Amino acid sequence: MATGKYNVGIIGYGLSAKTFHIPFINAVPEFNFYAVVQRSPKPDDDAEKDHPGIKSYRSVDDLIKDDQVHVVIVTTAPESHLPLAKQALQAKKHVVVEKPFTPTSAEAQELVDLAKAQGVLLTVYQNRRWDSDFLTLKKYIDDGSLGRIVEFETHFDRHRPEPPADNWKAYHAPGTGAVYDLGTHLMDQVVHLFGLPKRITGFVGSQRAVNKTGLEDSATVLLHYDDQLLVTVKAGVVSPEVDQLRYWVRGEKGSFKKFHLDPQEDQLRKEGMKPGDKNYGIEPESHHGTLSISQDGKITSRVVPTIEPPTYVEYYRRLAQALGGDASKIPVPPEEAVSVIRLVELARESSTSGRTLSV
Incomplete structure (x- = not known):
């Protein structure tokens, strides 16, 4: 990447994205908050107004198709985690999934296996x-x-x-x-x-x-x-x-x-x-x-x-190190997240x- 940064696209613009992800992404220089999927912006709830310069997509498909997106963060309801993370992994994006990982351990293992097959990083946001x-x-x-x-x-x-x-x-x-x-x-x-x-x-x-x-x-x-x-x-x-x-x-x-x-x-x-x-x-x-x-x-x-x-900044510091090639720094190994589910x-x-x- 010419900028030396990982462009991050976030699916969902609710409490999780606003409070637990964006502030920490912005605190780590290796990351660039690049895009968000917000289906229905409102005058007092508009990601583009809150973060001038980002791309605001109305569909996940449009975000996934953007080859400038390197990392996808899934912050939507748990039942959507499997299809959205799967779609991003199939497009060879690195993926962070909010907790709980998935509703079932079988779904979680499916994502772990897919990430390995695609050669991309998958982790779960167990910030605590x-x-x-x-x-x-x-x-x-x-x-x-x-x-x-x-x-x-x-x-x-x-x-x-x-x-x-x-x-x-x-x-x-x-x-x-x-x-x-x-x-x-x-x-x-x-x-x-x-x-x-x-x-x-x-x-x-x-x-x-x-x-x-x-x-x-x-x-x-x-x-x-x-x-x-x-x-x-x-x-x-x-x-x-x-x-x-x-x-x-x-x-x-x-x-x-x-x-x-x-x-x-x-x-x-x-x-x-x-x-x-x-x-x-x-x-x-x-x-x-x-x-x-x-x-x-x-x-x-x-x-x-x-x-x-x-602080929770450490999650994203470690994620940057893992993306840079140090696999031991992955903040939460996805296999451990499977075990928790x-x-x-x-x-x-x-x-x-x-x-x-x-x-």
């Missing part, structure tokens, strides 16, 4: 691998501070008992529901740390008293590992807490307990911050976690700072059958 609290916890696991881990709890709980907003996310469709929406974030982090479990027990359903659509709004998934490790993945909507639990991890040598979510999403959505802004991605001291250490029969606890994160399927099956299933 670069949450500051997750990286802090990972540091204490990796350096042995906690010893052998026996229990790992990861939560994404909220108190929203009222009926959900009337939008597409509230209705049954392939790839929707709490275990796909939030569960894939949480389970991706677990698989990234520990690999696949041996068995799985799922409880998937609704905690709301009024739920006209019947779409599952909550999930608790137990992941059983051979070395006595039990992982609890939990996303609920009835949790009246001032401070929501995020992690509680216990090992032979120590434990780590943390409340509050990583701040990046709120900073992007509610505060209008961008990557590179002062304090972007930095947690306040009041949100820091507690590290407890057992030594010589005595347990001591201290509040430990959350590390300064590379398989765990979702098994969690739902376990919940329906009332049985613990082998993975």
